[in-house]
Amino acid sequence: MVPVKYTHWNSEMPGHQQGCVAMATGSSAGLWDVLPCINREKYICKHLAEGAILTPAPPTVPSVQCAAGWTKVITRYVCYKLFPGTSESKTWFEARDYCRAIGGDLISFHSAAELQLDSFYSYGEVWIGLSAPDQGTGYVWSDGSPVNFQHWQDGEPNNKNNVESCVEFYRHFWNEKGSWNDNQCEGYKGWVCQIPTGVTPKLPPPPVTPDYNQSSDGWLEWGGNQYFFQTQLMANEDAQQFCKERHGDLVTIDSEAERIFLWKQISKMGHSFWIGLTVDLDKSLQWMDGSPVIFQMWDEGQPNFINSDENCVVMRSFHGE
Numbered sequence: 001m002v003p004v005k006y007t008h009w010n011s012e013m014p015g016h017q018q019g020c021v022a023m024a025t026g027s028s029a030g031l032w033d034v035l036p037c038i039n040r041e042k043y044i045c046k047h048l049a050e051g052a053i054l055t056p057a058p059p060t061v062p063s064v065q066c067a068a069g070w071t072k073v074i075t076r077y078v079c080y081k082l083f084p085g086t087s088e089s090k091t092w093f094e095a096r097d098y099c100r101a102i103g104g105d106l107i108s109f110h111s112a113a114e115l116q117l118d119s120f121y122s123y124g125e126v127w128i129g130l131s132a133p134d135q136g137t138g139y140v141w142s143d144g145s146p147v148n149f150q151h152w153q154d155g156e157p158n159n160k161n162n163v164e165s166c167v168e169f170y171r172h173f174w175n176e177k178g179s180w181n182d183n184q185c186e187g188y189k190g191w192v193c194q195i196p197t198g199v200t201p202k203l204p205p206p207p208v209t210p211d212y213n214q215s216s217d218g219w220l221e222w223g224g225n226q227y228f229f230q231t232q233l234m235a236n237e238d239a240q241q242f243c244k245e246r247h248g249d250l251v252t253i254d255s256e257a258e259r260i261f262l263w264k265q266i267s268k269m270g271h272s273f274w275i276g277l278t279v280d281l282d283k284s285l286q287w288m289d290g291s292p293v294i295f296q297m298w299d300e301g302q303p304n305f306i307n308s309d310e311n312c313v314v315m316r317s318f319h320g321e
Contacts, residue, residue: 007144008032012133015140015147063198070195073114077197080107080117084124085190091264092166094208095127095191096142101205104195105129105143115151115179117192127191130167130180135159139167143194150180157182161297163256184319186260188267212261222261227251229265229273236312239274240288249289250276253315259297262315272314279303279311 010024010031020037023030023044035041048054066072066079073080083095090098092106099105106129109115129142139147139157157164159182166185169192195201212222219226230242240250253259253275266273276288283305285293299316 009144012137012140013144015137062196065198067195067200070201071117072197073194074116075111075113078104078194079197079199080192080194081201082117082126083191083193085126085188089188090127090191090208091188092127092131092185092191095189095193096129098205099191099193099195102193102195102201102203103199104193104201107192107194108141108143108145109151110145110149112149112151114149124171125168125181125183125189126171127189128167128169128180129194131185132157132159132165132182135162135165151178152180153178156180160300163297184260184263186264187319188264220265223258227262227265229269231269231271233271234274236274240276250274252276252287252289252291253297254291254295256295256297259295259315263317263319266315266317270317272316275313275315277313279305279313 008031010028010033013032014021014034019034020039021032022035022039022041024033062077064072064077070079070081072078083090083098096106106127108129130139130147131142132139139150141147153170156178157167157180159165163184164182166183167180168183168187168189170179170181212220214220215226219228221227226248228243228246228248230239234242236250243249251262253262262273277293278286278288280286283303285296287293299319303310303313
């Protein structure tokens, strides 16, 4: 079998799919797709021209050198670097774009041996390059390499609440039976980049521009509304009064996009935050400002109304539910 020295895959190819490869036309002209081998397609033949002599290319030995601060993966010609998220954390998409901007990608894993990364012997979660852009077709590595090895924790991936499409690596579980967990892509974490050996990383990209504006008195403007995040602990009634004194009310949440915006802010602050939802004795739901309840995102087992006295609702900073 002839070794594959060149590929030109279409986006999200080859992923975990099996089949035969076709070159696309139209808007994706020249890119390669994996198709069922029983498909009827046009095809291209090739053979050596008459009288031509095949001259083998001289063997090339890949460099095994890594730039300062980077470490070689034992089984592949790539170097990796851990960005632990202590001084700066990123969403999965921001982390992927950062790695690509410096000349690499988020790290991919293809054997148990590759999990033994020296700088991983610590606690915390970091983004890796596995994600499921389409839950129907399964997981793909962002660098386009095949998904031929997986290391999930028990019960994972579970796509909790249908919003977990990206994969994090539990650094302290690298040598256990499972160290991967699916999570929401918009969570802020550390990350791990990989880059080919012998390649010098480019300069990092500029910081990501926030998708909101901030007023001089600390309100964040997003989606036509303003939000104030109060970190001083208060009872629900006092929190509502605080908001009313500033011509607002405890927040209503009307969409997944709004929930993600709020969660991205509170995930940096810790604790739980009151929102304006209440649960009546008959377990009906109401927003304090009278708005209709058109969106919900409950944590597992909630609302449970323990002792019939849990009437107010918080959003948790850990996962925004």
